[in-house]
Amino acid sequence: MELRFHSPYRGWVTGLLTELGVFFGFLIAMALLALVASWIA
Amino acid sequence: MWVGVRKRELGAIAHYTGLLVASLALVMVVPLVTALLSAEWDPALDYACGIGVAAAFGFLLAQGAPRGAHINRRDALIVTALSWLAGSLVAAVPLALSGHYGSFLDAFFDAISGLTTSGLTLVQDLDHLASAHNMWRHLLHLVGGQGIVVAALSVALGLRGGGAMSLYIAEGRDERIMPNVMNTARFIWFVTAVYVLAGTLVLSVVNMVAGMEIGRSVLHGFWATVACYDTGGFGPTSMNALYYHSPVFEIVTMTLMLAGTLNFNLHADLWRGDRTEIFKNLEARALAINIAILSVAVGLGLAVAGAYATPAEVLRKGLYHLISANSGTGHQTVYASQWATGFGGLAFAAIILAMAFGGMASSTAGGIKALRLGLIVKGVVLRIRESIAPGSAVIRSTYHHLVDVPLTADVLANALMLFTLYTVTYISGAMIGAAYGYPAGDALFESVSATANVGLSTGITAPGMPAGLKIVYILQMWAGRLEFIALFALVASVFAAARRRRAGA
Numbered sequence: 001m002e003l004r005f006h007s008p009y010r011g012w013v014t015g016l017l018t019e020l021g022v023f024f025g026f027l028i029a030m031a032l033l034a035l036v037a038s039w040i041a
Numbered sequence: 042m043w044v045g046v047r048k049r050e051l052g053a054i055a056h057y058t059g060l061l062v063a064s065l066a067l068v069m070v071v072p073l074v075t076a077l078l079s080a081e082w083d084p085a086l087d088y089a090c091g092i093g094v095a096a097a098f099g100f101l102l103a104q105g106a107p108r109g110a111h112i113n114r115r116d117a118l119i120v121t122a123l124s125w126l127a128g129s130l131v132a133a134v135p136l137a138l139s140g141h142y143g144s145f146l147d148a149f150f151d152a153i154s155g156l157t158t159s160g161l162t163l164v165q166d167l168d169h170l171a172s173a174h175n176m177w178r179h180l181l182h183l184v185g186g187q188g189i190v191v192a193a194l195s196v197a198l199g200l201r202g203g204g205a206m207s208l209y210i211a212e213g214r215d216e217r218i219m220p221n222v223m224n225t226a227r228f229i230w231f232v233t234a235v236y237v238l239a240g241t242l243v244l245s246v247v248n249m250v251a252g253m254e255i256g257r258s259v260l261h262g263f264w265a266t267v268a269c270y271d272t273g274g275f276g277p278t279s280m281n282a283l284y285y286h287s288p289v290f291e292i293v294t295m296t297l298m299l300a301g302t303l304n305f306n307l308h309a310d311l312w313r314g315d316r317t318e319i320f321k322n323l324e325a326r327a328l329a330i331n332i333a334i335l336s337v338a339v340g341l342g343l344a345v346a347g348a349y350a351t352p353a354e355v356l357r358k359g360l361y362h363l364i365s366a367n368s369g370t371g372h373q374t375v376y377a378s379q380w381a382t383g384f385g386g387l388a389f390a391a392i393i394l395a396m397a398f399g400g401m402a403s404s405t406a407g408g409i410k411a412l413r414l415g416l417i418v419k420g421v422v423l424r425i426r427e428s429i430a431p432g433s434a435v436i437r438s439t440y441h442h443l444v445d446v447p448l449t450a451d452v453l454a455n456a457l458m459l460f461t462l463y464t465v466t467y468i469s470g471a472m473i474g475a476a477y478g479y480p481a482g483d484a485l486f487e488s489v490s491a492t493a494n495v496g497l498s499t500g501i502t503a504p505g506m507p508a509g510l511k512i513v514y515i516l517q518m519w520a521g522r523l524e525f526i527a528l529f530a531l532v533a534s535v536f537a538a539a540r541r542r543r544a545g546a
Binding site for chain 1: 235239292295296299300303308311312313314316319329332333336337338339340341343344345352355356359360363364
């Protein structure tokens with residue numbers, strides 16, 4: 001039988017990494033929007 | 042009916058206000074140690090005095106009632122309103138002693154600006170301010186951003202049960218993340234500790250690579266992290282974020298600003314493994330759409346104004362200030378005078394709107410808040426659907442904020458009331474600024490910045506500004522941070538007590 005240990009730290013670390021991924025993705029999307037807008041102008 | 046505060050209740054209010062004020066004495070130990078380690082003897086004396094004043098004032102007030110005295114919801118609102126004021130008075134003592142402020146009013150302005158995470162400042166010769174004082178200014182962001190009540194709750198400063206919950210709600214947080222309010226406070230500090238540690242580490246390396254020596258790199262890294270994560274905006278130099286001239290610094294601090302403006306409930310959901318909530322949450326969607334529309338406005342506005350030569354520069358300046366404004370941080374990489382001359386009308390207006398709208402509820406951000414904007418838009422859509430539906434049709438609407446919630450008239454009325462209160466305060470402050478002779482646009486910018494606890498400045502906020510306007514901005518920062526209700530409860534109770542006294546006389 002395989003024993004698996006659940007660590008609360010894993011949840012915090014993956015949560016933090018998910019947040020950072022969302023923030024970076026969002027910043028890139030907003031930067032592209034602003035760039036397109038400035039080119040149109 | 043207005044109900045005034047009676048003598049026994051007054052004792053309980055003094056007791057809890059005293060405990061919250063006394064807790065600031067504990068926080069002042071950090072700048073005291075910083076001063077001793079940096080061999081800054083005069084500032085060390087300033088903080089020894091500050092600790093004495095905070096402890097004496099706090100414990101004197103705490104004698105008003107026995108430990109564990111009961112407080113009701115109304116009293117909790119009054120305690121919260123008074124704590125932010127009394128806390129700022131005490132926090133101003135070491136700043137006033139530093140010799141970098143023209144008067145005690147200026148030091149008090151900076152203390153309340155720090156605690157409310159606004160970031161507007163009246164300090165003089167900031168570039169030569171002692172490390173201990175810079176540490177204190179940034180710690181005010183940290184304590185105020187988390188909430189004075191949350192800070193006190195997390196160390197269980199004699200606050201338990203329903204009274205603790207009432208105080209927590211009175212501070213402008215309406216949601217409990219954990220079943221127990223004390224655990225909620227500790228969770229908020231835990232998330233903050235992780236971000237502050239990570240941010241300090243990364244920014245210290247960025248500063249060292251840029252050529253700063255190690256001790257200074259770590260201090261600047263910590264201060265910038267706290268200022269951005271707690272959406273404060275103070276900086277240790279007069280050039281604020283422009284001092285660093287680093288795109289990497291700007292990307293890291295923008296990420297911290299976004300983390301600071303995220304609702305603590307969303308942090309909790311993500312950290313518990315639910316990765317979908319952030320994409321379906323009404324507040325997260327409202328904030329994302331708001332920033333997206335304003336990004337286009339800023340990009341167009343800066344390009345039309347022709348202030349920057351390349352699209353990359355437009356992007357760097359535009360996005361940084363938009364995120365800084367929308368999150369309520371107030372870090373800036375332009376000189377104050379450039380707002381009026383370089384940004385052009387459209388981008389300038391977009392930044393004002395970003396500040397006015399603000400970040401998410403239950404975060405360290407200020408302003409109207411994305412949740413309320415989302416609810417108002419949903420309400421408008423609901424009204425349109427009702428108006429075109431057959432008379433017999435029953436139209437219902439729900440929104441997703443952690444769980445599916447029905448959109449009721451009460452929810453909408455609450456959102457609209459706060460929208461109106463913020464808007465009236467923005468405009469009132471702008472009219473007062475204009476009455477003092479400042480250009481209307483600049484006065485509106487500064488008024489919104491103060492009320493939404495942002496800290497971006499067109500240069501009106503300066504040591505030489507009229508004392509009356511300093512008091513107006515102090516009131517705006519205080520009212521904006523407490524989302525008006527605690528302040529109104531305090532004023533109403535004072536009037537009711539005065540009326541009862543007059544009737545009894």
